[in-house]
Amino acid sequence: MGARFEPHAHPYLETYASAWQPKNKFSEFLKQERRLMQIELTPTERSFAANFIRDFSAPYQTQQPTGTRTNWRTKHRRLSDPPIRAHLEQRYWLGTKAAWYPVFYNLDVDHPDSERTQRIFDRLDRHGIGESQRALMTSPSYRQHGNFRIYLRLECHDKTPTHRLGYKALSRAFGDLCEIYPQRRRKDRLPCGHKQDLIDEETGQVLDRLTWEQEFHFLLKLDPTAIENLPHQPTLFEPPLEASDAAHTWKPRGDAANLIQHGLQQHGTRSEAQYEILNFIWRSNWQPDDAAAFVKHWIRTRHNGYSKTAAQGNWREINAHIDRQVAWLWERPLLPDTPHGLGAALTRDDLVFAAKTFYGDPVRQKQLAALCAYYRPRSRHDWVFVPAHVWREQIASNRTYLNFINEIEQKGLLKANKQYRVGEHSRSYQLALPATSEPPLQHDDRHIDNFYEALDAACTSRREIAELTGIHERTMRRYFSDRTKRTSYITVI
8 A cells, every 4th residue: 555645745735834924814714624624522512512413414504703693604515523623622613404303492582571480480480390300592693682592302102302393392382482492493502602691590600611512511410301291292293284274375475486387287287276266366366357367368268288277278167167256256245364565565766775775686676676665554553573484585685685684784775673573573673665645556456566566657768667777778668478477477476
């Protein structure tokens, strides 16, 4: 066998390496990371990983201590030893997803007040979770907002429960007061890191002089909590209620979107598919004539040979069937999701506000216009509650909404009140919305909440739209097709 390669073994390389100096902090950081790649965890560190991580598959997240809530960085690779040691050495925080069999759970209490905190501890005592079964630890924002976590160790019939079982048990018991971690879809910050110190429950003193090894040893000594003894748990081990058994449920919007895009998928489903799409269109507050025309065109182009009536060319029967379905849906004593646009409204001043704020950026203009449309009908309130699903689904996407919030906050247009209460209300915001006396833009006596449709209604030509938004006229053409506007919007949902 040949000699083992040793880095910098050649004299020239040794001279070059000694003469090279990092030119900036990033180069120094890379040099430090290369040294860390050669580390091996101690037995205590491996015990910490075995108890709090357990699942080392990708992805995981890191956050620098000097950053903000938006600077979590996702690493799409298997978790290795260096990030674990970096977290324990308090160089940056490490966040991981829940394992199938987590050992520890925590109650994440954000922006607590004295009343809610007392309710949490009263419920812990009432459920038989004493001081020997729980540990209080500060969150990094403890000194600013008083945030803290309560760590618990769960058991079910003397065995470690699955995440589904443990998470559901704690959610039923404490989900209305705080968030439960770890979660399968959201990364959880590991304990014993920077600004994460144990709290003496009797005195309220922060034990900031303990080492992470001492904090970890204290957590290991917690007595387990038997979830089968928690109240309100009999249904935990019973089969879940089927959605069809509920008194009133909405079909998922994704079913209608898939049908619109791909058409019929099997024989004998035409009537059900037509109703699925019509119900979705009705919820979107369309006019019945537009809905009937859209579905009649859809079944002609998307039946895929799975409809016997369509294959025979009996369109008269299909049209009559669609008309009966439309009549039944639109004549019900119910209202769509946003009747007559009460849930959203845009004025011409809102369009000008969005266009000037992000001149030449159609993505940000559309997002700010969507925020204005949601905020305008509620602007009479000092603070407007904007749930997370509105940010993710109506305004931006799951990956971009935090960057959008941060950007408009930096521009001084948005002020956030970060206090929220799980199960009661979300975060509230103040938007520097321009005062206006103009009525909302409407189409067929209904408010317009779509950015491009609002531009088409407010401007007389594509050139005027291009001058207002700063977007080239050719670029705007792909947003405005010759088809019916509402039809083009629904086909891309």
